[in-house]
Amino acid sequence: MPIQFDLVSPERRLASREADAVTVPGVEGDLTAMPGHAAFLTTLRPGFLQVTGGAEAEEFFVTGGFAEIAEAGISVLAERAMPRKDLTRAMLDDLAEEAEKALEGAGEETRTALALRLNDLRVLATQIG
DSSP states (O other): OOEEEEEEOSSOEEEEEEESEEEEEETTEEEEEOTTOOOEEEEEOSEEEEEEETTEEEEEEEOSEEEEEETTEEEEEESSEEEGGGOOHHHHHHHHHHHHHHHHTOOHHHHHHHHHHHHHHHHHHHHHO
């Protein structure tokens, strides 16, 4: 039995559909939620979110946000999100530049998180060429 999946960014709702599995880039690592998954809340790191339902799969790029996994479904509230096919290397380079600037002016309490974000963006840039 599929579960409800919703992906929302500040600009718009990107997806609302039934899914058999959703893989999210959690801050502690990727995780896949399926029907019957225990309730869970995680923050997201920059990465690719994959939604599978039947023979269909969709991928989205997210820069961060939150994923709530519940019995009723999976809700992702993303800082920024877009279909993977729309993502370009130039966009990732711009995001990495933003992260570098933020890191330069960061205090000790946010320095580690910003450094991890910058690293994730650089790794993703190598994956899409």
